[in-house]
Amino acid sequence: MEKNSISQIHTTPSLQGRAEGGSAFLYVHRQEAGYRPVHDRIHDFGEVEQTLNTRERKLQASRCMDCGVPFCHWACPLGNKPPEWNDALARGEWERAYQLLSATNPFPEFTGRVCPALCEKACVLNRFNHEPTTNREDEAAITEGAFRERFIQPRIPQRNGTHVAVIGSGPAGLAAADALNQMGYAVTVFEKDEAPGGLLRYGIPNFKLNKAIIDRRIHVLEAEGIEFKYNCPVSSAAIPSQHNLSFSAIIVATGTPTARDLDIPGRSLGGIHLALELLSQQNRVLAGQEFSKEERITARGKDVLVIGGGDTGSDCIGTAHRQGARSVTQIEIMPRPVEGPDDPQNPWPAYPRTLKTTSSHEEGCTRRWNINTLEFLSADGKHVSGVKVQEIEWQANPAGGRPLMVAKGEPEVIKAELVLLAMGFLKPEHPQYPENVFVCGDAANGASLVVRAIASGRETALKVHDYLSKLTMDNG
Ligand SMILES: Cc1cc2nc3c(=O)[nH]c(=O)nc-3n(C[C@H](O)[C@H](O)[C@H](O)COP(=O)(O)OP(=O)(O)OC[C@H]3O[C@@H](n4cnc5c(N)ncnc54)[C@H](O)[C@@H]3O)c2cc1C
Ligand code: SF4
Missing domain, CATH: 3.50.50.60 (FAD/NAD(P)-binding domain)
Incomplete structure (x- = not known):
């Protein structure tokens, strides 16, 4: 099946196909709205994700097969029902789509933007050809439409006095x-x-x-x-x-x-911060709050090291880019995840733990795995100037239990004037x-x-x- 072009979209009877029983997935391919170009988005903190026009959005919704066993219901922690609201969306029934969506999800404008879309990984079309329905984007579009058209009005309940x-x-x-x-x-x-x-x-x-x-x-x-x-x-x-x-x-x-910290020599040096210290301050700055020069955490002109390979680390990368970092490196102690789309250890319909490349990674970043952090170093005794790290490998533990971490080669130093600790939360x-x-x-x-x-x-x-x-x- 060839990827659909705009001209094909205009000639396919896909919406009719949907009304006739949802066969549009046979000739309409998955189309994501995608991100703003890197050169455009890197200089501001505006949302990176774009939106499809109404016709393309409806076309995407029309791809939903309305499966007999909808794994998306099962995969969504809220029990959202994408087949129902995708059907309404495909038919252009925006208000009904929002009613169906908001029956299970009170804030689809949040999940429509930041959910990793567990439902899409469990979509039968993902199993079939790795082109699941675009539920998350559809959810955001339905909700933006509902706000725009004023379908969302305060619902004042009768009080029970408790x-x-x-x-x-x-x-x-x-x-x-x-x-x-x-x-x-x-x-x-x-x-x-x-x-x-x-x-x-x-x-x-x-x-x-x-x-x-x-x-x-x-x-x-x-x-x-x-x-x-x-x-x-x-x-x-x-x-x-x-x-x-x-x-x-x-x-x-x-x-x-409480964020997980890294209690190793040099931790008290200036320039080493928990991820949320940077992220929350940046969001406050964008909301108009002011911070003194001493308080302000900024990556401007610095080599930045992010310790922790997860999503919080990725958000630090995107923030560091926008603040004007000279370079950004992200290290992770665990091994590099498998390349997707399938994860043999965690097969469909479960969420695959495959290598994830976010919009922030796309903006430029050196990513390394199997790296342990040994010590924070300083040239002036006050501020961090580098981090001593050690490549490791994980070996099976002959006694059973957790794998053993074994050093590989000699330690090395990664230059960094700003270090961000993104190692999760207790x-x-x-x-x-x-x-x-x-x-x-x-x-x-x-x-x-x-x-x-x-x-x-x-x-x-x-x-x-x-x-x-x-x-x-x-x-x-
Ligand atoms: C940097 C970062 C990025 C993330 N990105 C994503 C993402 O893209 N997608 C996704 O699905 N998840 C993401 N997550 C995870 C997600 O944000 C959390 O799982 C979710 O916000 C948890 O919601 P919550 O209401 O339980 O807690 P929180 O969102 O942490 O809210 C807790 C609230 O309680 C308040 N509070 C704490 N103590 C007190 C007190 N004593 N008295 C009064 N108020 C108090 C806090 O100020 C806060 O407002 C991210 C997390 C982080 C850290
Ligand atoms: S995008 Fe997230 S919230 Fe929305 S249906 Fe899928 S799993 Fe549920």
Whole structure:
């Protein structure tokens, strides 16, 4: 099957094909909107992803086969139903598409931008020819259409007189607050930061998620009656005594506040930062906040080393490029993942753990694997100037258990005036809370994904509702 060109698109009866039972996948190929060109996007923090025009978007939606066994339902932590809303989208029924989408996903404008699209990996078309449907982009397009056409209006629920507190306004807290608010509870969200969104706002760079997208949704939630209190940290130790009197239930959605650090010689040198120190400051700068020269973390004119090969590391790379880094290197202690699209260790419909090249990697970066970090070095005794690293290999452990890390060759020095530690987050521990306190999102499960945080927030809201309903019945 040849790749479709625009001229082919205009001559294929694909939308009709969809209406006749979804056979468009036979002659319409997957088409992603793609990113803005590197030379254009590298100088600003605007979103890198582009959008398809309406006709092409509908054409993409028409490729969905409406499988008898839709693995996408199973793969999406929210249980989103792409076949249903892709069908509505393909027919141009935008409002119905949004109704179907928002039935399971309260914030598709977030997942439509940053979800790794677990559903697409599980799509039968991915198994068939590695051209799954474009669910994530379709989701974003449906939601942007819904905002544009004003299908999204505040829904004011009837109140039931019961008050619930949510601590933390990341995607998990927002999802829990939204679900409970729609059930009629009076919800107050306590947020330690100056603005809502959690890692959506102070982790994920603007070039992946413009913060106006968060503000737009918060305005709807406020209009629906959720009360937000900012600059309002609630200590976990103080929860039962501070709030149980005023709230019938409390949801803790405080994320994973502690990043994994690297306690090796030289760690106290200037120029070595946790990834979120850079990312959150950059997002705050873009929101208009000012930082002194001493406080400001910048990659401008520097050789940058990112330690950690995951998505947070990738966001550091994109940020360093936009700040004007001289060079960017990313090292990872684990081996290089297999080249995709298939992962023999993790076959379809599971999510493949294959080599991922993000938009930030495309912008230029040296990537190395099997590299252990030994020591931070300094030429002036104050600031980092290089990092001593050691290539390693992983060998099977004869005693069983974790593989052994074995040095390979001599240590070497990577020149770096800015080092960013992107090695993940510790799973938080919680005290024994009273029975009316519920934990959700990353705070409960450890660092994960926006879609999982939203799903966890919704599930927890149902648990709170069950708990409070039983309480009312027992007391009534
Ligand atoms: C740099 C980075 C990039 C990422 N990119 C992606 C991506 O592209 N796609 C994706 O799916 N996932 C991504 N993730 C993961 C995703 O952002 C998280 O899994 C998700 O935000 C977790 O949601 P949450 O609500 O549980 O926690 P968080 O988003 O961490 O929100 C927790 C909130 O609780 C507040 N809080 C904490 N303590 C208190 C307290 N004591 N009192 C009051 N408030 C408190 C915090 O200020 C914060 O607002 C990324 C993560 C990082 C770090
Ligand atoms: S939230 Fe993610 S996994 Fe779920 S349908 Fe959307 S893109 Fe797919």
